[in-house]
Amino acid sequence: MFARGLKRKYGDQEEGVEGFGTVPSYCLQRQSLLDMSLVKLQLCHMLVEPNLCRSVLIANTVRQIQEEMSRDGVWHGMAPQNVEQRAPIDRLVSTEILCRTARGTDGEHPTPELEDDPLQSSASELPIVSSAQGQRNPQSSLWEMDNPQENRGSFQKSLDQIFETLENKSPSSVEELFSDVDSSYYDLDTVLTGMMSGTKPSLCNGLESFAAAPPPPSSTCKSDLAELDHVVEILVET
Amino acid sequence: MPSHRMPSEADIISTVEFNHTGELLATGDKGGRVVIFQREPESKNAPHSQGEYDVYSTFQSHEPEFDYLKSLEIEEKINKIKWLPQQNAAHSLLSTNDKTIKLWKITERDKRPEGYNLKDEEGKLKDLSTVTSLQVPVLKPMDLMVEVSPRRIFANGHTYHINSISVNSDCETYMSADDLRINLWHLAITDRSFNIVDIKPANMEDLTEVITASEFHPHHCNLFVYSSSKGSLRLCDMRAAALCDKHSKLFEEPEDPSNRSFFSEIISSVSDVKFSHSGRYMLTRDYLTVKVWDLNMEARPIETYQVHDYLRSKLCSLYESDCIFDKFECAWNGSDSVIMTGAYNNFFRMFDRNTKRDVTLEASRESSKPRAVLKPRRVCVGGKRRRDDISVDSLDFTKKILHTAWHPAENIIAIAATNNLYIFQDKVNSDMH
Numbered sequence: 072m073f074a075r076g077l078k079r080k081y082g083d084q085e086e087g088v089e090g091f092g093t094v095p096s097y098c099l100q101r102q103s104l105l106d107m108s109l110v111k112l113q114l115c116h117m118l119v120e121p122n123l124c125r126s127v128l129i130a131n132t133v134r135q136i137q138e139e140m141s142r143d144g145v146w147h148g149m150a151p152q153n154v155e156q157r158a159p160i161d162r163l164v165s166t167e168i169l170c171r172t173a174r175g176t177d178g179e180h181p182t183p184e185l186e187d188d189p190l191q192s193s194a195s196e197l198p199i200v201s202s203a204q205g206q207r208n209p210q211s212s213l214w215e216m217d218n219p220q221e222n223r224g225s226f227q228k229s230l231d232q233i234f235e236t237l238e239n240k241s242p243s244s245v246e247e248l249f250s251d252v253d254s255s256y257y258d259l260d261t262v263l264t265g266m267m268s269g270t271k272p273s274l275c276n277g278l279e280s281f282a283a284a285p286p287p288p289s290s291t292c293k294s295d296l297a298e299l300d301h302v303v304e305i306l307v308e309t
Numbered sequence: 310m311p312s313h314r315m316p317s318e319a320d321i322i323s324t325v326e327f328n329h330t331g332e333l334l335a336t337g338d339k340g341g342r343v344v345i346f347q348r349e350p351e352s353k354n355a356p357h358s359q360g361e362y363d364v365y366s367t368f369q370s371h372e373p374e375f376d377y378l379k380s381l382e383i384e385e386k387i388n389k390i391k392w393l394p395q396q397n398a399a400h401s402l403l404s405t406n407d408k409t410i411k412l413w414k415i416t417e418r419d420k421r422p423e424g425y426n427l428k429d430e431e432g433k434l435k436d437l438s439t440v441t442s443l444q445v446p447v448l449k450p451m452d453l454m455v456e457v458s459p460r461r462i463f464a465n466g467h468t469y470h471i472n473s474i475s476v477n478s479d480c481e482t483y484m485s486a487d488d489l490r491i492n493l494w495h496l497a498i499t500d501r502s503f504n505i506v507d508i509k510p511a512n513m514e515d516l517t518e519v520i521t522a523s524e525f526h527p528h529h530c531n532l533f534v535y536s537s538s539k540g541s542l543r544l545c546d547m548r549a550a551a552l553c554d555k556h557s558k559l560f561e562e563p564e565d566p567s568n569r570s571f572f573s574e575i576i577s578s579v580s581d582v583k584f585s586h587s588g589r590y591m592l593t594r595d596y597l598t599v600k601v602w603d604l605n606m607e608a609r610p611i612e613t614y615q616v617h618d619y620l621r622s623k624l625c626s627l628y629e630s631d632c633i634f635d636k637f638e639c640a641w642n643g644s645d646s647v648i649m650t651g652a653y654n655n656f657f658r659m660f661d662r663n664t665k666r667d668v669t670l671e672a673s674r675e676s677s678k679p680r681a682v683l684k685p686r687r688v689c690v691g692g693k694r695r696r697d698d699i700s701v702d703s704l705d706f707t708k709k710i711l712h713t714a715w716h717p718a719e720n721i722i723a724i725a726a727t728n729n730l731y732i733f734q735d736k737v738n739s740d741m742h
Contacts, residue, residue: 104571107629120381120407123469123488124519124538125634128575131517135571 098143105136322725324712328392328400331716334362334723335402336730337387341371343404345415346732360721362732366415366455371406383408389474391483393496401460403483407470410485412461412496420448466492466502473523479530486523486535489516493547505553506535506545521636522581528588532557540577540595542602560591560602562609572624572633580636585645586717592648594639597621599650599660614660614667617652619690619701632706640715640722651710654699655726656686672710672724672731683733 111129319340326335334346347365374383385406393401393412400415424446429435469487476483484493484505491506506523510516523535531547543556564573576596583592591602593610597618600610616637620627627633632653639650651657652669660667669686689698712725720735 101571104625104628111631119384120376120379120470122634124521124578125631127516127519128538128578128634131574132571135574 101136101140105133105140108133108136317728320728322712322728322730323386324388324390325714325723325725325730326390326392326402327714327716327723328402329394329717331718331721333365333392333400334714334732335390335392335404336723336725337370337390337404338728339384339386341369341373341385341387341406343368343370343387343390343402343413346730360734366457368413368457370404370411370413371409374408388471391474391476393476394480396480403474403476405471405474405485408464408467410463410466410471410474410494411459412463414458414460416456416458418454418456419450419452421451422446423449461496461499463494463499463502466494472521475523475525475533477525477530478528482530484523484525484533486520488519491520491523491533491535491553503551505547505551507552507554521579524582524584526588527584527586534582534584534591536579536582536593538578539574540579542579542582542591542593544604558604558607560607560610562600570624572628575628575633576624581638583639583641585641586643587645590645592639592641594637594650596633596635596637599639599648601648601662612662614648614658616650616658617688619688623701627706630706632709635709635711637709637711638713640713642715642720643718649713649715649722651713651724653706653709654704655708655710656688657710657713657724670733672726672729672733674729 108129112126112133317340319338319342321339322336323339324335324337327333328335332348334348336344336346338344344367345365346362348360348362351360370387371385373385375381376383383406387404387406389403389405391403393403395401398416402413402415404411404413423430424444426440426443426446427435427437463485466485467487467490469489471485471487473486474483480496482493482495484491485502486492486506489507489509490504492502493505494502506520508518508520517539519538521536521538523533526532526534532544533547534542534544536542540561542560544558544560545553546557547553549555549557564577579593579595581592581594584590585592589604590611591604593600593602594616597620598616599614601612602610624633637651639648641648646663647659647661649657649659655672656669657672658667658669669688670683671686684697687695687698688704689695689700694700708727710724710726714723716722722733724731724733
């Protein structure tokens with residue numbers, strides 16, 4: 072929790088934002104939301120069939136972000152400074168904007184309350200998430216590619232893969248489970264565990280009760296191992 | 310729930326339902342158990358315990374299963390319970406988990422025959438030489454025994470997770486809905502069902518919308534409604550076609566462009582839909598509001614009530630924690646004048662449609678003792694803060710009231726707060742307004 076009245080400086084990432092002081096980048100928040108959503112979709116390997124409604128809603132959110140990013144012509148691979156400098160001023164909105172309007176349609180934007188501004192501190196953690204994801208799933212590195220068409224294609228492909236996995240976990244997909252297992256997988260979970268528990272209070276508004284909630288990735292890691300044991304047991308018995 | 314047991318995840322209540330007279334209240338939990346409470350008849354001898362609910366029967370409805378084809382577990386959690394209208398001395402209910410629906414028959418036994426000729430009281434065969442005369446066995450009273458037996462098992466009807474069941478007013482059929490399909494069953498036939506709605510796309514990659522809830526009209530046996538994750542309601546007429554993919558009416562509120570965000574679709578997803586007792590209106594719950602719809606007007610709801618609008622600026626956190634996907638239920642009172650729904654921090658909200666007054670109440674051991682009056686609560690959102698107000702940031706999001714039920718005729722409500730069941734009665738003023 073951040074003490075009331077304590078101003079925090081955003082620092083170097085906001086070079087192109089003269090005159091707006093500590094207003095965070097909308098694009099940064101959007102990217103963070105996209106990363107979070109992709110992580111949520113990936114963490115579907117559970118013993119129980121995942122909730123289809125939740126998966127569909129998250130996938131739709133990812134599509135929306137991707138469509139907007141396509142329209143903007145903004146890609147993750149570009150340097151943050153360029154993004155900030157290019158983004159027109161009327162798109163720079165307060166932190167709450169992710170929760171209110173997707174685009175700054177109104178002229179005035181209220182200065183955000185600093186204690187509600189957790190994304191700033193998480194900015195430094197974003198690169199860790201992206202590179203770890205790049206290790207795990209080559210398709211998520213689509214944001215590093217230059218060609219928008221290819222991006223859309225690979226993106227769609229990764230969504231399709233997720234839905235296929237959700238739809239039929241047939242015996243052939245057992246191989247997919249095994250193919251996912253490499254050393255970087257466990258590294259990702261460690262990173263994610265660190266990220267999730269680290270950003271829970273900081274990423275979004277620091278609601279106290281979230282700190283009490285168990286971080287999903289660590290439990291998923293354990294259940295993945297249990298799931299693999301389970302699957303091996305079944306294969307051996309049959 | 311017995312208080313000496315350590316709270317475990319299996320005790321989390323997952324559904325609550327009054328029967329048609331309100332005499333019985335059934336709860337289902339995550340461990341696959343059903344507990345039925347019965348209302349004690351009011352008696353002059355014990356005026357303080359009149360009309361209170363006591364445990365009537367407990368039984369294991371569903372067990373965990375394993376789907377070998379998909380290598381996935383099938384949870385035993387009871388998603389929904391629906392009572393059948395009572396047709397004889399026995400009570401019947403349908404209970405369902407993600408995949409299988411079961412019809413349970415609940416019967417009472419309070420007499421037993423005594424005075425058999427061939428058997429003695431312990432059931433052993435008598436020595437026939439000792440039998441000198443014939444007697445007619447008589448029924449003698451015994452301690453009440455409630456017996457529950459599974460009469461039908463409706464299995465293999467659903468590929469996806471069942472979210473709703475609804476008994477038709479014809480009392481012969483019922484429907485079950487999963488994420489993509491709705492099936493119609495006959496209560497007496499378990500080996501086949503009719504598919505009446507199918508929104509599964511030919512290509513699963515094109516899937517963008519799922520069914521979230523569905524219900525039969527209380528009076529018209531040919532009409533039913535189903536809600537979607539995009540916030541729309543579809544009223545279907547089974548007389549129009551065998552496959553009701555084409556709706557008769559589509560209820561959808563146009564999106565408010567000034568309120569648009571990346572979370573707009575998620576918070577518009579309808580988590581519950583209930584017809585009013587009159588059959589004229591529908592009540593829907595989405596993440597932040599409850600809405601009343603008139604069946605005659607598809608363009609927009611006639612009433613919208615804010616449940617916890619202070620969460621609108623916290624949607625990002627709630628998305629991260631998955632709370633934004635919580636499915637809250639809603640309920641009408643018997644006269645359709647008051648609607649109720651749950652929220653976080655063990656709060657639940659009631660809205661009076663006539664006076665437009667609303668109240669926030671809390672279901673917790675600390676704040677309510679038996680026969681004490683519930684104190685209205687308030688969530689402060691900045692500005693002036695009164696003494697007992699709770700600030701938005703102190704709300705406990707792990708304490709969610711997802712399941713609530715209202716007695717069909719009286720002002721008695723059942724509130725499920727995680728693994729505790731609260732039953733509140735309004736004795737002083739049986740008329741809410």
